[in-house]
Amino acid sequence: MTRYRRTVIVATLLMLGGCASAPSGTGAAPAVPAPGPAGSATPAPADAAGAFNEADVMFLQMMVTHHGQGLELVRLVESRARRTEVKTLAAAIEVTQDAEQETMRDWLRGWGRATSADPNAHAHADHGGLPATGPEQIAALARTSGTEFETAFLNLLIAHQHNAVEMARVETGAGVHPESLDLARRIDLSRTAQINQMLAMLPSAR
Template sequence: MSGMDMRGHIMIPEGAIYTVADVEFMQGMIAHHAQAIHMSRMAEERRANARVLRLAVKIDQSQVAEIRIMQDWLRGYGQVAPDTSSWRTMTMPGMLTPEQLKTLDGASGVAFDRAFLNLMIQHHEGALQMVNDLFAAPRAGQEVDVGVFANDVVVVQTAEIGLMRQMLAQLPGN
């Protein structure tokens, strides 16, 4: 049996190469990505500065594709695959609180750029935390797709954090 039992517990078939931690990671990362996409589209709507805008478009295009990969993976194993609205109901490390979202929503100009970068760094650091937690769980990350995807998250988001720190340092007023 795979999927969820009546109490909402994740069920894994006997002999499966993946674990509950893998399923929770993929489900949680969909919500995590979905919020990053929501934030990125705020930047696209607000005409953030050119570099911030480019980064936002990149995050948007990258993470939309990654959500599809995670959904395909979950469905392939008969597990529940959250959709892109899941960020409104699930809370994962680094995700913005309603107050932080409100702050971002209310900002404009350089203040928006700064808030966006600070909050996206927080968001990305949360994703790195999620990967650390995944690999710390017994027998997790061995299924090839999960392992490859989790490593990609680390490489790409670590580089993006570096880029965002640079951008922050170069904002007017710094």
């Protein structure tokens, strides 16, 4: 990654991380990956201290899996998309979700729990089901490029981030671990913001 691109990504995170407002539904706010404390793109330091319950564990396990799927998506962008704005958004999402994923894994390890979701779909019924962006969809996206890729990518990532918002809202209603609740709130705000940003990108991607 070039020095210029790193600078653009950091600027995007700081500028957009500070303008996300509380959503009224899934998909209503400005846009960008979840900011950490003081506008940083990095989540709060991994700390397993404090009470937690099974809702916290399931949220983190499912979100780790969900983040992995999202990272697969955004890593296709650099070599396939045309527009700089799509590439910049994807790079910023990669930075944020990579850091969030490692933080969540650290919490789960601290609790002596598995760091990925149970593949049994029935185990996640109370949390809305397993993340839904499958390998077939990612493989199909990887076979496209240019405008076709951008349109398919944006539509797929909008749906993917909608799932993240839904999982985060289940956690804020059922979890008790303070750091996990804070992360869930930030995911709700930032992914809702990303959805709006990507919706605004779609008309010119067609």
